[in-house]
Amino acid sequence: GEDVEQSLFLSVREGDSSVINCTYTDSSPTYLYWYKQEPGAGLQLLTYIFSNMDMKQDQRLTVLLNKKDKHLSLRIADTQTGDSAIYFCADTLGSYQKVTFGTGTKLQVIP
Amino acid sequence: GAVVSQHPSWVICKSGTSVKIECRSLDFQATTMFWYRQFPKQSLMLMATSNEGSKATYEQGVEKDKFLINHASLTLSTLTVTSAHPEDSSFYICSAPTGSVGGALGGNEQFFGPGTRLTVL
Numbered sequence: 741g742e743d744v745e746q747s748l749f750l751s752v753r754e755g756d757s758s759v760i761n762c763t764y765t766d767s768s769p770t771y772l773y774w775y776k777q778e779p780g781a782g783l784q785l786l787t788y789i790f791s792n793m794d795m796k797q798d799q800r801l802t803v804l805l806n807k808k809d810k811h812l813s814l815r816i817a818d819t820q821t822g823d824s825a826i827y828f829c830a831d832t833l834g835s836y837q838k839v840t841f842g843t844g845t846k847l848q849v850i851p
Numbered sequence: 852g853a854v855v856s857q858h859p860s861w862v863i864c865k866s867g868t869s870v871k872i873e874c875r876s877l878d879f880q881a882t883t884m885f886w887y888r889q890f891p892k893q894s895l896m897l898m899a900t901s902n903e904g905s906k907a908t909y910e911q912g913v914e915k916d917k918f919l920i921n922h923a924s925l926t927l928s929t930l931t932v933t934s935a936h937p938e939d940s941s942f943y944i945c946s947a948p949t950g951s952v953g954g955a956l957g958g959n960e961q962f963f964g965p966g967t968r969l970t971v972l
Contacts, residue, residue, distance in 0.1 A: 771960075775963075780968075781965065781966070782944060782963050782964060782965040782966045783895075783944065783963040785960070785962075785963075788960070828894065828895070836883050836948045838885055838897050838900060839885070839897075839946070839961055840897070841887075841894045841895045841896075842894060843893075843894045844893075844894050
């Protein structure tokens with residue numbers, strides 16, 4: 741079945757850039773997403789990338805997609821303490837299809 | 852933007868009782884909703900796909916008789932945990948594809964409810 745893997749933990753200093761990596765196994769996802777979950781809260785869609793794109797930039801967020809290696813990354817520029825959360829990558833095979841989530845990466849931002 | 856609500860936000864119940872969790876799409880119609888479960892410090896795992904007017908589709912390993920899903924209207928899906936036990940304690944989250952309301956992503960974007968934390972004593 742489909743599988744999405746992430747590193748479990750990342751610690752960075754405030755002001756530095758954070759890069760969270762993800763690998764997936766789905767053969768041809770249509771969309772790939774990055775979600776943020778703060779403690780005790782639900783999910784917030786941060787950004788997404790369509791499968792025919794290689795890169796997407798949205799303010800401090802940059803998403804890179806390497807379809808050959810099935811690798812997705814999220815770069816957060818000028819990381820702030822408010823960015824501390826768990827970040828999930830996810831993908832879907834099509835419209836109205838389920839979303840498969842990665843294992844989640846806990847980002848800790850040190851002041 | 853599209854909003855999905857869940858009720859209750861948290862519930863504590865005794866072992867053996869049943870608990871109903873509601874998922875509502877507030878400003879759009881959802882013929883499909885998804886129910887996920889998240890154990891502490893783990894990822895979200897899809898439990899079932901709720902389809903309006905028809906039976907839910909359950910993922911492998913999820914007991915359909917234990918987790919009853921009813922999608923009675925285009926804006927409401929309910930998940931009932933029957934005869935709950937402590938191992939059912941978890942964070943339950945629903946989501947709904949937003950279709951045209953979701954803007955450019957259409958059915959590829961899903962909005963997630965805030966989740967329901969279930970604790971079974």
